[in-house]
Amino acid sequence: MRILSKIRIILAFALLILGMMTLQAKDNEATAKYMIYLDIRAELEAGDLTLEEAQKKWQKAITKLRKEEGK
Numbered sequence: 001m002r003i004l005s006k007i008r009i010i011l012a013f014a015l016l017i018l019g020m021m022t023l024q025a026k027d028n029e030a031t032a033k034y035m036i037y038l039d040i041r042a043e044l045e046a047g048d049l050t051l052e053e054a055q056k057k058w059q060k061a062i063t064k065l066r067k068e069e070g071k
Contacts, residue, residue, distance in 0.1 A: 029069070036061045 036058070044054045 029065075032065055033062070036065070 040049070040054050040057055040061070043049045044051070049057065
């Protein structure tokens with residue numbers, strides 16, 4: 001009976017750790033996208049880019065980010 005109790009505790013702890021790692025990965029992706037957005041927005045507000053150029057740059061950056069995540 002004690003062995004089953006210990007196994008349950010170990011499994012619960014392992015699930016907690018895996019869940020935390022998953023949340024961290026999602027936060028990193030959101031942070032990366034937000035940083036790309038801020039860079040493009042700053043260039044757009046400075047007048048360095050037109051809206052169409054900014055949209056193309058955003059699409060290229062997001063595509064590149066997804067490819068990097070896939071590796």
